[in-house]
Amino acid sequence: xxxxxxxxxxxxxxxxxxxxxxxxxxxxxxxxxxxxxxxxxxxxxxxxxxxxxxxxxxxxxxxxxxxxxxxxxxxxxxxxxxxxxxxxxxxxxxxxxxxxxxxxxxxxxxxxxxxxxxxxxxxxxxxxxxxxxxxxxxxxxxxxxxxxxxxxxxxxxxxxxxxxxxxxxxxxxxxxxxxxxxxxxxxxxxxxxxxxxxxxxxxxxxxxxxxxxxxxxxxxxxxx
Amino acid sequence: xxxxxxxxxxxxxxxxxxxxxxxxxxxxxxxxxxxxxxxxxxxxxxxxxxxxxxxxxxxxxxxxxxxxxxxxxxxxxxxxxxxxxxxxxxxxxxxxxxxxxxxxxxxxxxxxxxxxxxxxxxxxxxxxxxxxxxxxxxxxxxxxxxxxxxxxxxxxxxxxxxxxxxxxxxxxxxxxxxxxxxxxxxxxxxxxxxxxxxxxxxxxxxxxxxxxxxxxxxxxxxxxxxxxxxxxxxxxxxxxxxxxxxxxxxxxxxxxxxxxxxxx
Numbered sequence: 242x243x244x245x246x247x248x249x250x251x252x253x254x255x256x257x258x259x260x261x262x263x264x265x266x267x268x269x270x271x272x273x274x275x276x277x278x279x280x281x282x283x284x285x286x287x288x289x290x291x292x293x294x295x296x297x298x299x300x301x302x303x304x305x306x307x308x309x310x311x312x313x314x315x316x317x318x319x320x321x322x323x324x325x326x327x328x329x330x331x332x333x334x335x336x337x338x339x340x341x342x343x344x345x346x347x348x349x350x351x352x353x354x355x356x357x358x359x360x361x362x363x364x365x366x367x368x369x370x371x372x373x374x375x376x377x378x379x380x381x382x383x384x385x386x387x388x389x390x391x392x393x394x395x396x397x398x399x400x401x402x403x404x405x406x407x408x409x410x411x412x413x414x415x416x417x418x419x420x421x422x423x424x425x426x427x428x429x430x431x432x433x434x435x436x437x438x439x440x441x442x443x444x445x446x447x448x449x450x451x452x453x454x455x456x457x458x459x460x461x462x463x464x465x
Numbered sequence: 466x467x468x469x470x471x472x473x474x475x476x477x478x479x480x481x482x483x484x485x486x487x488x489x490x491x492x493x494x495x496x497x498x499x500x501x502x503x504x505x506x507x508x509x510x511x512x513x514x515x516x517x518x519x520x521x522x523x524x525x526x527x528x529x530x531x532x533x534x535x536x537x538x539x540x541x542x543x544x545x546x547x548x549x550x551x552x553x554x555x556x557x558x559x560x561x562x563x564x565x566x567x568x569x570x571x572x573x574x575x576x577x578x579x580x581x582x583x584x585x586x587x588x589x590x591x592x593x594x595x596x597x598x599x600x601x602x603x604x605x606x607x608x609x610x611x612x613x614x615x616x617x618x619x620x621x622x623x624x625x626x627x628x629x630x631x632x633x634x635x636x637x638x639x640x641x642x643x644x645x646x647x648x649x650x651x652x653x654x655x656x657x658x659x660x661x662x663x664x665x666x667x668x669x670x671x672x673x674x675x676x677x678x679x680x681x682x683x684x685x686x687x688x689x690x691x692x693x694x695x696x697x698x699x700x701x702x703x704x705x706x707x708x709x710x711x712x713x714x715x716x717x718x719x720x721x722x723x724x725x726x727x728x729x
Contacts, residue, residue, distance in 0.1 A: 330685030428711025
């Protein structure tokens with residue numbers, strides 16, 4: 242199969258959604274593992290810092306970052322492209338919108354708005370932590386970055402905690418619609434699995450949002 | 466109407482009036498008085514139109530044909546919902562007993578770039594016709610009708626294909642979708658044939674051509690909101706869209722075969 246043979250597929254609206262779903266799934270997997278790693282803060286400062294150090298020194302960091310950045314850029318670019326196309330396809334809006342059974346869910350209607358906020362969040366989040374103050378600590382004789390200290394410091398500020406809470410709930414919301422929609426875009430769905438896909442998607446969003454939220458809340462309330 | 470409730474309603478209508486596809490259009494407020502609860506929504510409009518005609522005014526233009534919910538001609542938005550508030554119902558089968566006395570109803574045509582408004586509530590849906598002619602057919606031998614069960618089809622497949630085939634092409638899916646996507650319509654048509662042995666000959670070209678035509682007509686993409694299926698008078702399931710995505714993916718991998726098919 243040559244590249245030329247698949248190109249027409251990715252030029253169709255369906256192909257673009259396929260790619261959008263795939264790149265979204267890469268990030269869905271990443272946020273789940275990121276969230277799980279973060280939970281180490283509940284274990285202790287050393288465990289948390291050692292985990293961070295292990296990732297940085299493992300050699301997986303750069304390839305993973307390349308995949309993540311490429312996926313993110315593809316996801317955002319396609320989102321903008323498809324949103325513009327969809328606005329154009331709709332043309333004028335209705336005077337009133339449907340309520341009740343014929344209304345679409347809030348999460349599904351506002352994916353673009355959620356995505357825009359998450360984009361801003363991700364940029365600020367990376368600059369706060371990855372490129373934030375570099376404290377050092379020695380654990381088991383190894384000099385490493387003391388991310389634990391930075392996290393506790395940042396989340397002493399109520400404004401930060403509130404902003405994170407809003408963004409993480411939005412991320413959960415985004416995933417609750419997105420994860421299930423990927424399977425729809427891939428065509429891996431039928432009436433039999435549909436209710437399960439909806440449930441798994443909802444739980445996925447909830448688990449990621451709740452898991453991530455535990456960190457700023459722990460830092461603010463317990464470690465202050 | 467002997468068996469009805471005999472109750473009447475007085476309603477306020479805000480109806481979209483537009484002289485032609487070039488006109489800007491506006492809402493007009495009209496009263497629908499003494500409407501029988503047993504009337505269908507279209508009969509209510511007939512009643513309003515009769516009054517308008519007697520007053521020497523232009524009646525409200527809307528598409529309709531069988532008025533039995535099976536032809537797919539009728540359809541417009543009532544209070545933002547395609548075919549009104551009831552599920553699995555076309556406006557011709559929607560009864561006035563589902564509304565309250567004194568209610569205000571906002572009535573608008575389907576809105577989508579691919580469905581230009583021709584006049585009032587009537588839109589041009591020939592984009593659907595072009596999608597169908599691009600692949601919504603099968604090649605059959607002419608001659609005598611084949612034996613009824615000459616071609617074995619598993620019952621679940623036959624049921625599923627029939628369920629997809631119930632699509633009447635009314636356009637409610639496009640109208641209710643925030644992206645004006647025609648995915649549910651195309652998915653129903655592609656599914657209908659993909660599930661049956663008669664549809665196998667053109668299986669790959671069908672999905673490639675119909676999706677290409679769908680995109681060319683300027684319909685949007687699917688964001689899986691489910692508004693289409695919720696509004697569909699035939700309750701076409703979103704799983705059809707999953708099947709369409711699957712069909713397109715497989716057909717795209719197998720394009721050589723599709724290209725060979727083109728030459729026939």
